[in-house]
Amino acid sequence: MxxxxxxxxxxxxxxxxxxxxxxxxxxxxxxxxxxxxxxxxxxxxxxxxxxxxxxxxxxxxxxxxxxxxxxxxxxxxxxxxxxxxxxxGLTQDWPVVIVGIGNLGAALANYGGFASRGFRVAALIDADHAMTGAQVAGLPVQHVDDLETIIRTNGVSIGVITTPGSAAQQVCDRLVGAGITSILNFAPTVLSVPDGVDVRKVDLSIELQILAFHEQRKATDELARNGGPGPSGAPPDDQGPEGDIPAVMPA
Amino acid sequence: MxxxxxxxxxxxxxxxxxxxxxxxxxxxxxxxxxxxxxxxxxxxxxxxxxxxxxxxxxxxxxxxxxxxxxxxxxxxxxxxxxxxxxxxGLTQDWPVVIVGIGNLGAALANYGGFASRGFRVAALIDADHAMTGAQVAGLPVQHVDDLETIIRTNGVSIGVITTPGSAAQQVCDRLVGAGITSILNFAPTVLSVPDGVDVRKVDLSIELQILAFHEQRKATDELARNGGPGPSGAPPDDQGPEGDIPAVMPA
DNA sequence: ATGCCTTTGTGAACGCGTGCACAAAGACGG
DNA sequence: CCGTCTTTGTGCACGCGTTCACAAAGGCAT
Incomplete structure (x- = not known):
């Protein structure tokens, strides 16, 4: 036992x-x-x-x-x-490909946190021919035409998408077709994948909007507290913000 | 505290x-x-x-x-x-400061998704004097010495931390001290903040590790299905942790 | 060896989030 | 004006995750 x-x-x-x-x-x-x-x-x-x-x-x-x-x-x-x-599963090697070598893709390629725990950037892929061959973070950028070959050759099962949103689903489909079963998506798009494929998304815009929501709430709370008791009979400052009716009701 | x-x-x-x-x-x-x-x-x-x-x-x-x-x-x-x-709260303007203008910070500064919905990069801040004055995404990088002034002058309430992990808490404390009440943290560190301050974190390393876990599980399941005796009670009903799991957890 | 003190491991209760299933509400054709 | 059909809004039940609280387990001093 x-x-x-x-x-x-x-x-x-x-x-x-x-x-x-x-x-x-x-x-x-x-x-x-x-x-x-x-x-x-x-x-x-x-x-x-x-x-x-x-x-x-x-x-x-x-x-x-x-x-x-x-x-x-x-x-x-x-x-x-x-x-x-x-x-x-960090005792084994996890080769990763990054698709979309713009500012964000390049930043991730350089990010030390990747290599720190068994993750290894195996390849950088971009659709722009002008970038092909360029060195980013010590690795050559390869063209998306060779995506399937790159993935199969390196035995990659994790893909990172840092393309514009408009290209994300297309890239995703090709990654899945090539055998990728885990995707980390930075593009602001809802990806459709078959069963058995994991998708996690990181969406900066959404994070900011959530913060903005709470920020706005804090501001209105503050306003309600300082801005006057108001003749509406609402208790100025009850510990529980509960009982707060939506500020604006549609007519 | x-x-x-x-x-x-x-x-x-x-x-x-x-x-x-x-x-x-x-x-x-x-x-x-x-x-x-x-x-x-x-x-x-x-x-x-x-x-x-x-x-x-x-x-x-x-x-x-x-x-x-x-x-x-x-x-x-x-x-x-x-x-x-x-x-x-997107009908109002939300000035944002980015602290730590490395690869990631620069990438975020250039990220279109920021400006798309009421969010405006008000200032870029870095601790490296060599970077001060440099133009990134059309904005001048300012020194962290002026952090408090920058935040108060621009009425910023949302801060983005893209510094190395070792500097994150220190930067966080100064941001909070200057009046920031919402923080988006990209540094691999657990931030301590007083009540009333929201922190959301985006951690690439953690996301990859979660993917690796499921990837490993898929691999062992596959192995068990092909290698071991079938009737051991492993129906392929396993649909996996499908779906869009938010990659960011509230702190 | 014994008793005390610390810390783990977990049973149970609770609360949030999700999904089902259906009644209410309204548009639309006749 | 009325019946039908579509779609919303929601009461309800279920399951997961969190937290409390405590008995069991083990070290350590005497």
Whole structure:
């Protein structure tokens, strides 16, 4: 029991909740920092604080991986780094292609975070003939005509799309056709992919709009607080912003 | 202090669920495309398909905004564009500062998606004196020494951090000190901010690691299906973590 | 060896988000 | 003006994720 190695949750591969998977890289980063400082063990409280999460959540997350902690002591940093790395598949090499070598694509190619954990930029691809052969981040830009060959030759299964939105779906289709099964999409487009292909999107515009929403809310809250009690009989400042009726009702 | 205790009830924002807010920009984008094609009305089914979500979800989302549809007909595109824009606060101008003008910062400065919806890059800031005065995306790079002045002068409330991870928290503290209340963080660091400040993070490394996890799982599933005895109870019903999982989590 | 003290691992409750299914509402043809 | 047909808006149930709270587990001092 102590070795809970093959203690696979009844529902086989589905054992680890998606939300937990999304936090594992966060834990790994914090653990790596501890490892570099030669810290031998860490408690769930300390590690949770470093990762910016709740300690109970962290313990539950780790419980999905197995019992890797020691009660009364905490977790062995090195061991945990290894276990999480293995769970995330970072002990193997993941060649990645970047399609669309504009400003953003070039920035990603130069981004150190890529290479840091088993990810290797295998190729840079662009549709512009004028760019073909140019060196970006020490790699030659190759033409999109050779996309399928490049992917198959290098055994690439992860693709990053940094093209304009108008080209994204077309590129995506070709990537999937060539065997890519995981896509990180920076283009402002909803990609359609067949079952079995994972897509994650990073959308700067959407992030800003979400921030703007909260920013606006903060501004109106502030205004309501300072701008006068108002004869409408609304309580000036009740702790709960609840009961707030939409400011403008359509006629 | 400033131990990021972002305790967000998620339902606090004027009754609009956080998950809905995160989808509004998606709807807005689809609606804008329809508007440009002069499509007068759209059904929840059509719009949902264009935005890549479930139609029931879309209708429920809109129900939080009010009853802007017409039964038997659908939604008026122009009206909905306006309502969502207003709700998201996009009818006003949002000056933004970008701190850290490396490859990524420069890429963002050039990114068209910024200016597209009320967002305006008000200033570029970097700690490197050698960069001060250089033109990036038509704007002069200013030194971080003037950060507070720049922010106050331009009335900026949204900051984008594209510095190395080691500088992120320091920059963050100064931004907050200068009055910034919304931060989009690209640095691979957990930022601590006081209450009242929103932080959203975009972490390329984490996204890749999540993809790698699923990629590894797909590989082992495949292996088990081909290599192992079939009747071990592994039906191919596994549709995978399909769908558009937002790549950015609220901090 | 024993008892105390720390920390893990987890059962259970709760709350949010999602999707179903259907009644209400309105357009439209006759 | 009425019936039919389309589509919205939503009550309800379900499942996932989060959090609390605590018993079990193990180190450590005596």
């Amino acid at each position: 102590a070795t809970g190695r093959n203690h696979r949750p009844a529902t086989r591969s589905r054992g680890i909740p998606e939300a937990t998977v999304a936090r594992l890289p966060l834990y790994l980063r914090a653990l790596t920092a501890l490892s570099e400082r030669s810290v031998p063990t860490v408690s769930s409280e300390e590690l949770a604080s470093a990762a910016g999460v709740n300690s109970a959540k962290l313990r539950k997350d780790f419980s999905y991986l197995g019992s890797y902690g020691t009660r009364g002591v905490g977790y062995d940093v090195e061991y945990l780094v290894y276990q999480i790395s293995r769970e995330l | 400033a131990t990021g205790r972002n305790h967000r009830p998620a339902t606090r924002s004027r009754g609009i669920p956080e998950a809905t807010v995160a989808r509004l920009p998606l709807y807005l984008r689809a609606l804008t495309a329809l508007s440009e094609r002069s499509v007068p009305t759209v059904s929840s089914e059509e719009l949902a398909s264009a935005a890549g979500v479930n139609s029931a979800k879309l209708r429920k989302d809109f129900s939080y905004l009010g009853s802007y549809g017409t039964r038997g007909v659908g939604y008026d595109v122009e009206y909905l564009v306006y309502q969502i824009s207003r709700e998201l």
